[in-house]
Amino acid sequence: MNVKDKHTFDAIVIGSGISGGWSAKELTEKGLKTLLLDRGRDVKHVTDYPTAMHNPWDFPHGGQVPLELKKDYKIASKNFIFSEATSHFLTKDEEQAYIQEKPYDWIRAYHVGGRSLLWGRHTQRWSDFDFTGPARDGFAVDWPIRYKDIAPWYSYVEKFVGISGNKDGLATLPDGDFIKPFDLSCVEKHFGQVLKNKYTDRHVIIARTANLSQADKIHMSVGRSQCQNRTLCERGCPYGGYFSSNSATLPAAYKTGNLTLKTHAIAHSIIFDEKKNKAIGVRVVNALTHEMEEYFASIIFVNASPLATNLILLNSISSRFPNGLGNDSGILGTHMAFHSYRGRITAEYDGDLAYKTEGKRPTSGYIPRFRNVYQQETDFLRGYASNLSASRIVENAKDLVGESLKQSLLAQKLGNWHINVGMMGETIPKAHSTVQLDKQLKDKYGIPQLRVSVAYDDNDEKMLKDFHQQFTEMYEAAGFKNIQPIDTKRVPGNENHEMGGVRMGKDPKTSMLNAFNQMHHCKNVFVTDGSCMTSTSTQNPSLTYMALTARAVDYAIREKKKLNL
Numbered sequence: 004m005n006v007k008d009k010h011t012f013d014a015i016v017i018g019s020g021i022s023g024g025w026s027a028k029e030l031t032e033k034g035l036k037t038l039l040l041d042r043g044r045d046v047k048h049v050t051d052y053p054t055a056m057h058n059p060w061d062f063p064h065g066g067q068v069p070l071e072l073k074k075d076y077k078i079a080s081k082n083f084i085f086s087e088a089t090s091h092f093l094t095k096d097e098e099q100a101y102i103q104e105k106p107y108d109w110i111r112a113y114h115v116g117g118r119s120l121l122w123g124r125h126t127q128r129w130s131d132f133d134f135t136g137p138a139r140d141g142f143a144v145d146w147p148i149r150y151k152d153i154a155p156w157y158s159y160v161e162k163f164v165g166i167s168g169n170k171d172g173l174a175t176l177p178d179g180d181f182i183k184p185f186d187l188s189c190v191e192k193h194f195g196q197v198l199k200n201k202y203t204d205r206h207v208i209i210a211r212t213a214n215l216s217q218a219d220k221i222h223m224s225v226g227r228s229q230c231q232n233r234t235l236c237e238r239g240c241p242y243g244g245y246f247s248s249n250s251a252t253l254p255a256a257y258k259t260g261n262l263t264l265k266t267h268a269i270a271h272s273i274i275f276d277e278k279k280n281k282a283i284g285v286r287v288v289n290a291l292t293h294e295m296e297e298y299f300a301s302i303i304f305v306n307a308s309p310l311a312t313n314l315i316l317l318n319s320i321s322s323r324f325p326n327g328l329g330n331d332s333g334i335l336g337t338h339m340a341f342h343s344y345r346g347r348i349t350a351e352y353d354g355d356l357a358y359k360t361e362g363k364r365p366t367s368g369y370i371p372r373f374r375n376v377y378q379q380e381t382d383f384l385r386g387y388a389s390n391l392s393a394s395r396i397v398e399n400a401k402d403l404v405g406e407s408l409k410q411s412l413l414a415q416k417l418g419n420w421h422i423n424v425g426m427m428g429e430t431i432p433k434a435h436s437t438v439q440l441d442k443q444l445k446d447k448y449g450i451p452q453l454r455v456s457v458a459y460d461d462n463d464e465k466m467l468k469d470f471h472q473q474f475t476e477m478y479e480a481a482g483f484k485n486i487q488p489i490d491t492k493r494v495p496g497n498e499n500h501e502m503g504g505v506r507m508g509k510d511p512k513t514s515m516l517n518a519f520n521q522m523h524h525c526k527n528v529f530v531t532d533g534s535c536m537t538s539t540s541t542q543n544p545s546l547t548y549m550a551l552t553a554r555a556v557d558y559a560i561r562e563k564k565k566l567n568l
């Protein structure tokens with residue numbers, strides 16, 4: 004009984020990444036004694052960022068990971084973020100084996116803060132064009148919310164996170180509560196002016212980003228300060244210049260005195276009490292001893308990241324739920340989706356050679372979706388947004404040594420402008436895009452391995468072709484030369500934007516969660532990470548996870564006071 008008392012809390016949060024950090028902050032600030040479970044080690048803000056202040060010459064291998072070590076990261080090493088400066092924040096393949104029925108890169112960061120230390124930080128709101136997408140074209144199910152439902156919560160989280168950006172007045176990309184924006188380069192502005200003159204629906208703006216262009220009182224209250232424009236965010240920022248769980252939400256949660264952190268705690272399954280008809284806790288495998296432990300609470304938030312969340316729920320089997328917790332519909336683990344990053348297109352520009360860029364910025368230009376917005380105008384569904392960057396090419400000789408090399412570095416020769424645009428395309432959630440438990444294979448902790456069957460389809464191929472065609476036309480209009488369309492061949496998962504499997508919806512027969520991210524059939528369990536997403540939109544999803552989480556906690560507290568949980 005004493006052990007159970009010590010293991011009993013008001014709420015349990017599984018996972019400490021972007022959405023889990025918000026769950027912990029909101030629950031603790033509302034007075035609930037909260038246990039935060041993370042399967043990895045602790046990473047303390049500032050002190051546990053070992054490469055944050057390294058100079059290039061401080062890396063023994065020039066930033067490259069030695070081949071012998073890289074063999075342990077066959078999956079993670081394919082991600083753009085992997086380097087000698089970040090490998091300690093990424094997960095070795097053997098930590099959690101899984102089965103790829105189709106090529107899928109599951110990029111994982113098993114430590115406190117998770118991928119919030121590694122994310123790209125772009126933070127665009129969704130609009131009603133995004134929330135009504137499934138209802139318009141009939142793929143997936145209708146979202147149970149609209150923009151007006153989440154707009155106040157976007158504002159709520161934006162003020163705490165600190166989002167730099169412009170008020171752009173675009174229907175496809177609602178404005179938010181921003182701090183001052185970073186700036187576009189002159190060639191990015193030139194491209195934007197060309198699009199403005201030639202089209203009515205294509206805009207180049209500065210991408211909104213979770214970097215503190217200025218630190219306000221709300222940010223300084225948890226120890227954050229202004230972004231230094233170092234663009235080394237993925238190493239962990241000792242200044243707290245970009246938003247992460249470690250620098251923002253977890254310090255806020257600790258300030259309440261209501262947070263307990265349990266590391267090396269691998270969520271195995273959620274415990275369902277059939278007499279009480281609700282979940283009562285979480286089974287955990289101790290990663291150090293491999294022993295099973297149990298923790299108890301009246302409210303459970305699942306924020307383990309989409310694939311892990313699906314795995315935990317599928318593994319939460321009882322007489323009441325033989326196919327996974329809350330899975331009366333059979334929909335759990337289906338309709339997975341992601342963002343397609345396969346499209347890139349580069350070019351050169353020989354104008355504006357009197358100018359160059361000095362310094363750095365932690366963001367890029369951004370071109371919001373312009374295809375199939377007001378009507379279906381193409382042979383593919385949905386659309387794509389794009390990131391844009393333009394900078395001068397350095398043409399110094401690369402085969403110099405000694406004094407000639409030093410002089411070359413001191414007197415850089417700049418060539419034409421180099422323009423790069425990358426596509427972020429919306430993929431369609433489909434019933435056959437699944438993650439399911441293998442019936443025999445288990446990982447080293449005795450947890451069933453996940454079978455992942457997610458792939459591109461014909462819609463994605465048509466979208467990629469359109470992206471290349473449209474941007475070739477736009478590049479030519481801007482006077483860009485040497486245009487090079489590229490298929491990056493990035494496989495699903497590699498973009499870090501996996502979504503679905505535990506989707507929201509209006510009907511319990513076709514969805515797992517209601518409009519407040521509450522399980523239809525297990526009322527005291529909430530899911531607010533990317534697995535809750537009904538569709539993917541073309542915007543970066545993390546801001547929406549944060550807003551949904553804060554909104555769900557507010558609802559859970561109100562329901563708890565009504566004795567409904």
